[in-house]
Amino acid sequence: MKVSTLGPKGTFSHETSLLLGADEILFKRSIWEVFNAVEKSECEGGVVPVENSLVGGVSQTLDSLIEFNLKINKEYLLPIHHNLACWGELEDIEVLYSHNLTLSQCEKFVRNYLPKVEIHETSSNAISAIELSNRKDKRYAALVSEFAAEIYKLKILKKDVQDEKLNFTRFFVIGNQSTLPTGKDRTSIVVSPSVNRPGVLYSVIKPFYDAGIDLTKIESRPSKKKMGEYIFFIDFKGHAKDKKISLTLKELSSIFSVKILGSYPRAY
């Protein structure tokens, strides 16, 4: 399968694309460009991160799910491990390259082991690896994945340096087509209440509760229209074609603006 994903080589998105069996990969500069490539049929699918178990939702992906008319076809959970790569020992390190989300996931490690280090934030873990591979000097270090360390031939000094050992990133594969029910599916929708009265969230989730539909996630995001106004990304078990679910979505759509982002096989 030919997919587009976030580049450069060595990102978690690249690793996930390979694990999902991609045999040709278009590397893009932003998540918006990944969606755009799928919409323009430059590739069959796009692989994008949607949330991390420590940090929460990836806002560019959530925004693009609203902007584009594509469907989620698959979800995948990638276990995340960060590692300290450098050319010397801990006490030699003066500069640390890290993506800012990676840094926040390794904050205690950096505070305890590298309190005086100068931090250079990068735009991705792969870029951190590239920066270090360009500076073969023991004063430099980077927080990288094993996958990136392998690609850029880096030396890992300390493995698994993130503060919480349980760390996953959930990825979506997006495409132009809907997927059929498998019997063990999940559906993602976004609900835009367009009113900001008290109790709106209650009215959004009550129909699911009444129908006995198992909500697996609800994430509120700013509506971008007014401070204190939110839209809701909701995941639940089942396929949009299941009778109970299609009735509930119909009921919800009569009150609120509802967009179905896709039904796809559950990974957890």
Next chain:
Amino acid sequence: MKVSTLGPKGTFSHETSLLLGADEILFKRSIWEVFNAVEKSECEGGVVPVENSLVGGVSQTLDSLIEFNLKINKEYLLPIHHNLACWGELEDIEVLYSHNLTLSQCEKFVRNYLPKVEIHETSSNAISAIELSNRKDKRYAALVSEFAAEIYKLKILKKDVQDEKLNFTRFFVIGNQSTLPTGKDRTSIVVSPSVNRPGVLYSVIKPFYDAGIDLTKIESRPSKKKMGEYIFFIDFKGHAKDKKISLTLKELSSIFSVKILGSYPRAY
């Protein structure tokens, strides 16, 4: 008032601290260090960003609100404007310094006006300004606030380049003491359900609905324990000492783990 906030000079946090009347400022490297300075009484208060109207919650602040036993004393809405600073014209620009959240707020502008530019992500808008001030060369540009441009003597070529004109960041002032009711307050709590059964969010918000309490925000965050398990940051109108609210919080606490993060005068 002596406060700690996110440095270096020129951050939105710095600007907010001055607008709130701070006359002495301790600049810290991370939000965790701002909380720590307040807890250790190095200063009277800490000024931290909590959410942006376009991007959503600031995870380091939400994490620190859980970790530390401090109280929210005040909220403040700072209007956010991003500007393109450079030494020459648009067509001269080859490298753009930007914080990654700023970049995502100016994505359409950059896509349309600077499609081929090389992006160097920085750890803050103030650092973007410092990087540009260190390179007085028309090939370089940065996305910065007017405040940072003034401090670092930069030239603004294009004002207000963010994609959505309505853009606010909400800040909290945190301290060691609780604040008294003013009659126009808001309260923030975090609820950790510790069970992951269907309908848990429904049970969390139903008591508020039943008591007629006006929820102004609900934000789900990963519990960090298990994929698909969430905790909820909830804001509502009123003070924790109000009778209706104290009864509702008591009811909620009998079912879930609830932490009151503070009651404080409403800014909107």
